[in-house]
Amino acid sequence: MSQRNEDLFARAQLRIPAGVNSPVRAFGAVGGAPPFMARASGARLWDAEGRGYIDYLGSWGPMVAGHTHPAVVEAVQAAAAKALSFGAPTEAEIELAEAICRLVPSLERVRLVCSGTEAAMTAIRLARGHTGRNLIVKFEGCYHGHVDSLLVKAGSGALTFGNPSSAGVPPETAAHTQVLDFNDTAQLERTFAARGGEIAGVIVEPVAGNMNLVLPKPGFLEALRAQCTKHGAVLILDEVMTGFRVALGGAQARFGIRPDLTTLGKVIGGGLPVGAVGGRRDIMERIAPLGPVYQAGTLSGNPVAVAAGLATLKLVEAPGFQERIEATTQALVDGLAAEAKQAGVVFCAQSIGSMFGVYFRAAPPSSLAEVMQCDQERFNRFFHAMLERGVYLAPSAYEAGFVSAAHGAAEIDETLLAAREAFRA
Ligand code: KE4
Secondary structure, rough: OOOHHHHHHHHHHOOOOOOOHHHHHHHOOOOOOOOOOOEEEEOOEOOOOOEEEOOOOOOOOOOOOOOOOOHHHHHHHHHHHOOOOOOOHHHHHHHHHHHHHHOOOOOEEEEEEHHHHHHHHHHHHHHHHHHHHEEEEEEEOOOOOHHHHHHHOOOOHHHHHOOOOOOOOOOOOHOOOOEEOOOOHHHHHHHHHHHHHEEEEEEEEEOOOOOOOEOOOOOOHHHHHHHHHHOEEEEEEOOOOOOOOOOOOOHHHHHOOOOOOEOOOOOEEEEEEOEEEEEEEHHOOOOOOOOOOOOOOOOOOHHHHHHHHHHHHHHHHHOOOOHHHHHHHHHHHHHHHHHHHHHHHOOOOEEOOOOOEEEEOOOOOEEEEEEOOOHHHHHHHHHHHHHHHEEOOOOOOOOOOEEEOOOOOHHHHHHHHHHHOOOOO
C-alpha cells in the first residue's frame, strides 16, 4: 500500500481504536493497511494518493445509484441550505415514510431512526412489548447491527474477527436469544414445538449477506412465516441490506413473504444515516408516544439525510433501474466464474439483484458451515491482487458485494481483466 495510506493509518490508530470507526474497515481479516478514501464518483473511488478503484462495496450497500449522483447531491445541498436539523417534524419525513410504505407494502406504519442497528434494536423491543414474551430467535452468521442481544453468534465483522459472540453482553441478556442454523427448517420447527409460547420474535436476513451471500433454501422463509403465525411470534425481516437491492420491494417482494416487521437502512439514506422499522399497524402503534414501547432519537428523520434517501428512492424505482443493475451484477459473476475456470481455480460466484457473493469453493454455500469451508487464505490473496489492480472488493470473505447503477460494461470489462491476472497471482 502507498506510503500516504500507511502514514494515515498509523496516525489514525493514535486516536481511533484500530484506526477505524467500524471494525471491518480495518482490513484485519485480509491483512495490510486499508486505503484511506478521499473522493468518489459513480462506480469509482479514489484514495488519499489519488489511486482509483472500481467500487464493489458501495459503502456496504447504500450507494446503489452510484457515488455522488447529481440528483442526490443536489437534494442534499438544497436541504442543507435550509436547515441541518430541527428536532421537529417536517414534510420531507412524511414523503419518505409514504415512499417506503408504498414500495414495501407490508409496512403500514414506519418509524425513521439513524441506523440499521437502531432499527433492529427497536424491532426486537417491539416484538417483546407486543407479545409480552422475552425470547428472540436469530440465525448464526446473520448480523443485525451491534445490538446486545443480537451479538450472539453474529456475522459480518463479528464473524470476520472471530468473536461472533461479543464480550460485554451479560449472559442474562444472551440467555434470551436462541441461535439457530440458517436454512435449517427442521431445527426451526423443533424449536417452535418446544418453545413456541416463549418466542417474542424471530429476526432474520431473508437473504443472508453477512456471512458472505447465502440464499434461503426453498421453503425456509415460508416455514418461518408459518411458525411465527402459528405461535403468535413476530416475524422480523431484516432488510437493511436486501431492501431495494434484492428487488425494489426487497426480499419480501421477491420471495412473497409478508413479515410482521421489517428493518431497513443503507439505501433509504442514500449514504447518509437513515434506518427504519415498520410493519403491522397494531404492532407499530405500541411504540411511544402511542404505546408503552419507548424509542427516540435526536437526529431521527434528519432533513438532510431524508433528502438523500428520498432522492435515492426516486432513482431506484425508475423504470428499468432494477433490471439493469441485476443484469450488470449477473454479468460480473458469470465473468468471474469464467475467468476462474480458465485459470483452473476452484471458485464460484452468485448474485441476487445487485448483491453478489464470491467463494473459493466448488459450489455456493447454503449454510454458515459451508461458508467456513471456503478457502479464506485464497480469498485474501485474490482480494489484494484485485486491490492492486484497482478493484475494491469487500475486505472480508464473510461479506457480500454490491453493484451500483453506475457500473457499466467498461467497469465489468476492467474488473474481469484484473481478475484474469488476480486468479493467477
Ligand atoms: P448499521 O447499524 O451498520 O447501519 O446496520 C446494521 C446492519 C443491520 N442489518 C444488516 C442486515 C446489516 O447488513 C447491517 C450492517 N451491515 C454491515 C456490513 N455487513 C455494515 C458495515 C459495518 O459494520 O461497517
